[in-house]
Amino acid sequence: MKFTAKRTAIAALVAAQLSALPSLAIAQEPEETEDQARDVELILVTGSFVRRSENFESPSPLAVVDSVSIDAIGAKNIADITQTLTINTGSENTPDAFTQNATAGTSNINLRGLGVASTLVLLNNRRQVVNAQQTNEGLNFVDTSSLVPMIAIDRMEIIKDGASALYGSDAVAGVVNFITKRNYEGAKVTVDYQDGAHGDNKEYILQGLWGASFDKGNVMAAISYTNRSPLFLSDRRLSRPQDDTSALGNPGAYFFTQGPLAGTPVIDPFGCAEFGGFPQLLAPPGTVPGLDIGLCGFDFGPGYSYVPDETRVNAYVKAAYELTDEMTWTSEISFARNRAERGGAPSFPILTGPLVPATHPNNPFGQAVVFFGRAEGNGFEADPANTESDTFRFNTALQGELENGFWEVSYTNATNDFLFTVEDVIESEFILALNGLGGGGCDPINGTPGQGPCEYFNPFASSYTNAPNSQNVIDSFSGLQRIDSNSDLEVLEGFASFDVFDLDGGVAGLALGAQYREETLSQDYDALSNQDAFTFVIGNPDFKDSLDVWAAFAELALPFTEDLDVQIALRYEDYGGNIGDTVDPKLAFNWRASDAFSLRGSISTSFRAPSVFMRNGGATTLQQLSDPLIGGANAFAAVRTSGNEELTPEESQAYNIGFSFEPIDDLSIELDYWNFDFEDLIIQESAQAILNDNPQDPTRIIRAGDPLNGPLVQVNNTYVNASELTTNGFDIVTSYRLETDIGTFVPNLTATYITTYDLTDPQAGEIDGAGRRNFTNIGVSSPELRANLGLGWKHDIYSANLFVRYISSYDDDQNCAGNDGSGVPPGGCGSAGLQEIDSHVTYDAQFSVDLGTMLNTQTSYLLTVGGINLTDEEPPQVFTNSGFDSKVHDPRGRQLYVRLAVEF
Structure with a gap:
């Protein structure tokens, strides 16, 4: 295998698969010669283990965001990318004490609002260790802040229709695969400075990238340092005093x-x-x-922070070496050191x-x-809470060529050590x-x-x-609670892909593979916590457990004709014990009806096992609840959650149907309809629903003084298999390229409309959750419409981007309309209905100039200036702690930034 730099299929997919782009940046490529056009490289595209040619169009809705598009939105970290994706809803990228007690400094992805643990996050097609400290809902997720330096990322590929048949149980909602640069040669340094309009919220980022190729291989190294200063509620008070x-x-x-x-x-x-x-x-x-x-x-509000005080150091090294003409050895090492301090009371x-x-x-x-x-x-x-997260990951792999295919064997070992400390009264x-x-x-x-x-x-x-x-x-009487958590992942997998027989459209490909993985999670509480010695955070026993999974999978790629490709995939996973095993299939097709129109569709099933934490763990979190005994007024209480070893796996079915249409040159339209049906969904019981169901249950509701009528202090809950969750909707993307004398303009639109988000909650009953905050049930905030309207422009050494981002209004089921945030009374809101959370529109803009070309230097200098939320729009007011919905909106307001990228 040669290490020559060739244009991959992704360059073509960026144009064809616009559904991922939060924005569209314009990149010009030289025209290929006839010889280059014949020199086609076969590559792996996320969603398949069979190598494809450059012109392959995925039967699954595959979304691609390349590094140019990442730069165009002014992204400083992965959270900046994911929070602009319309297909992402309910992620926790600015966790605070009110929404996420112990995960400050982390970020995650939540495709379709199906949970932060339902999206499989890969790095170069390899699994990542989950964060050892769980969310308030008890979910362990991949912390995207601890992946790799942004400067090393070439693109991210997203499968949006579920991929358990190929990748396993935690790919229920889809897959996000971060792919680093390949065969990079040279050196690059970027310096970013971002300043917020409120308080002392600033951000400094310094990144470096170096790569070199030699006769038998190549090596690349990247490092980044981030320093973010905090934004306190006292700097920009979005809430009213009574809300906090x-x-x-x-x-x-x-x-x-x-x-x-x-x-x-x-x-x-x-x-x-x-x-x-x-x-x-x-x-x-x-x-x-x-x-x-x-x-x-x-x-207690003024001392808390919307954005914690953070420092991050990320380092990444990747090397590849040709052992023979048919065999290559690759290895990756990455390390992330994240520190965060959030304010408190x-x-x-x-x-x-x-x-x-x-x-x-x-x-x-x-x-x-x-x-x-x-x-x-x-x-x-105020006393702060501190988090310390260290993530280490090692992967090594052998890839080899077969006479009519290829094989690969890899081993991954990764760990996350997460320490959370906070002061409380003994x-x-x-x-x-x-x-x-x-x-x-x-x-x-x-x-x-x-x-x-x-x-x-x-x-x-x-x-x-x-x-x-x-x-x-x-x-x-003051003591420090310490929760020292550790998460380990080991994965050994191998697969082979080869041609099997000829069809009218080409050669059918077959991939066969197997995987073994072990996931271990432990939490070591301090001695006082082991004794339930604290008066608010109380405590918890230590625990440690693991999960072993054996899997086998197969994929068949069938080009029946030049216009019809079919994909059939099947995966078997065995968890052992009470969880059992599963077989999940997937069927997908892509039919190119004409040069201008293609139709795609897929259907698959999935199986998500209860996590180690959900079965054996336990935690105490702090939540704002509405107490029915005092007219629905808000109360801040402890919620103590215990594991449930009787949990059964959740099962789901997903299907997608969509088309790509180019009615005229340079005009592209893509539309997808998606649907997910879950049964036996594993969820943490809603503390609010338990409270609403029986506010005087002394076994689950703890009150001060009078055990039946006293002030609320604690709710006890666990994890259960809920009955059902169904969500569906539409993704639409359209783009038009217009050449003029003053440059190339590309107007584009990306939107997701949620038509259904139906929930069956064990306590709250049947819920129509679309267009609702879902505070009182198991769902996440689900505005029905999210849309990004963009305009890209490029002329000579100048380029610019303008974006309008829209989030529709939705109902706040924590409050009734017109009652100024006094909660929902036991009888409901009646004719008043729920309080509405207003729609939200923000404006982002960016301008770049190639200083290297302007100054005629051999070194490349690219200067970029821009702004996020230029008009400093406040997030819509919500009568809750901190005054806004942290799973939908950004509290920081206007952010102005400047970046200088120097490449040698």
């Missing part, structure tokens, strides 16, 4: 334990509003002389209902009372401090309350005036 207000504050509230007011909350009599609190009266003033029945709310709510004794010197009630609040609130500095130490036995030097057995080194912690508002707390006593 917790009922547990400091000043706080207290429950009487005896007498006629037993179980009734009263606001701190030393003050609430005067110290920054928000009184929430539950009875008219004067109901109890001298006391206000209710709670003292705390606005001064301290978490204390959910354990500690008792303040009657003997406490600051207790004004004359009896023991239950404290309903937090250790530190208004006026205190329950036992806090109780000691309330009883006068706090402080670092206090002996709780022999010490005297409030004397010598033993101190009282004062939870009352008098701590703001005449009885402040010392840092010593606060430190004595």
Whole structure:
């Protein structure tokens, strides 16, 4: 096999498969000579194990985004690409404490809104290790922030109709394959600077690429460094104070334990509003002389961040060597080191209902009372949460030529170490401090309350005036929760592809292969967490488990005629144990009815096994819930999820039908209809649905004070097999190339319209989720229409791109229309209906100039300036924590950037 640089099929596919392009950048290529046209290279295209020629058109809807298009949208990282794709919905690329408690600094892909674990992410056709820290929903995903430096990516290819028959169970929604540059020679350096319109949100990116070819092979290395400064809610407040207000504050509230007011909350009599609190009266003033029945709310929003403070280092090396004329050895090594710090509150709510004794010197009630609040609130500095993620990946492969085909054997070993740390209150130490036995030097057995080194912690508002707390006593009950997670992946696979017989349209190809993979996941909690010692994050037991999978697969490519290609694929996977095995087929075709019109279609089944975490793991997350007992008002509570070993695999069927049409020269139209049907879908039970179903179930709903009517503090849930999810819709892409005296213009449109997103939720019942936020059920936010309208221009050494991005309005099932965010009452919204989340339009633009050509230098200098969301549109307001839907919209506002790329 020769390492000569040839134009691959992807250059042709970019024009033919526009359905992936979030934008269209114009690239000019020299015309091929007749000899070059005959020198056709056979390559592997994502979605097939049979090598194809350059003019092959995939029977599956294959979307391609090349490096030119990536640069055209001003993408600084993979998340910038995926969030512009209309086929992607519900991904978590700016995770914060409200939507993703412990995965700050990560990003992922969610094709069709089927879940971040339902899209298989590949790098050069190889599997990637999943992130060891799961999402709030308990899903372990491939962190796209930890793949490779952006400068090394040549293109990304996306199969949009499901590909389990070829790649395995986690390709349910499709495959995204990131392909690095090949046979690169030279050196390239890029410097990016991006500045946000709000706060100190800036981003610096430095990247380098080097490659060289020699007689028997080539080597390429890339490295990138990213530094992103944070954006806090206080820098751009999208929410109202009440949206981020917790009922547990400091000043706080207290429950009487005896007498006629037993179980009734009263606001701190030393003050609430005067110290920054928000009184929430539950009875008219004067109901109890001298006391206000209710709670003292705390606005925890300002200390939290929309965008965490991040640093990333990514490195990648790839080498290939010809062992013989028929055999090549390739190896890849990549490493990613990501660090992120997101803002938080001064301290978490204390959910354990500690008792303040009657003997406490600051207790004004004359009896023991239950404290309903937090250790530190208004006026205190926020405590951050930190994530440290290290990902290492090694792959080595042998490829060889057969007389009428080729073979390949590869081994992949990858690991992700993920450490999450956050500060919380230690329950036992806090109780000691309330009883006068706090402080670092206090002996709780022999010490005297409030004397010598033993101190009282004062939870009352008098701590703001005449009885402040010392840092010593606060430190004595503060602890750091550490979750040290590890995810390992080993894959050994091999396949062979060869010609089998002749058909009218060419030679039929057959591919046969086998794969073994082992996935291991472990989470090691600190000793305090193992004892459920914390008052909010509580804790969790350690766990470690693994999953072994054996697979065999086959693919048959049948060119029945010059105009009709058929693909038949079949995969068998065996998980062993209670999960069992599966056989999944796929049938696809492409019929070129004329030079201007082609028709494609596919149908397949899939099988997704429960993950290691879903079967054996467990976690406690923080979620905002609407409590039916208090009229649907929002409450911030812990949701504790336990694994379920009784889970069964989920099964699905997908089909796609589409066409490509070129009615006139340079005008291309593509339309696809897609449909996914899931049964026994594995989901985390909706805490909101559990709460709505029975808000007074003491086995699953934990309340402070009165176990049936007290304030909500915790919901217990697990993973279950839901009944069904059906989603379908249309993808449309059209583009026209117009040559003029002032340059080449390419207007283009990419859009996805979701016609159906129907859910059967175990608690919420039958849900029509299209055009809905799906806050109260198992789905994800699903605006019905997403569209990108672009205009590309190129003339001589100049080029420019303009984009208009549209997201349609959708309903917020957390709030009723006209009630200003007070939640959905138990009886529903009635004639008012759900609150509408407004449609959203943003404008991006970019201009580039080839300075190297302008200055007539041998070195290439490309200067690019641009802006994202140029008009600084705010994301539509949602009456929820942080004030917007983080799974749909970007909170950063206008981002201006400049890039200098120097290539030697």
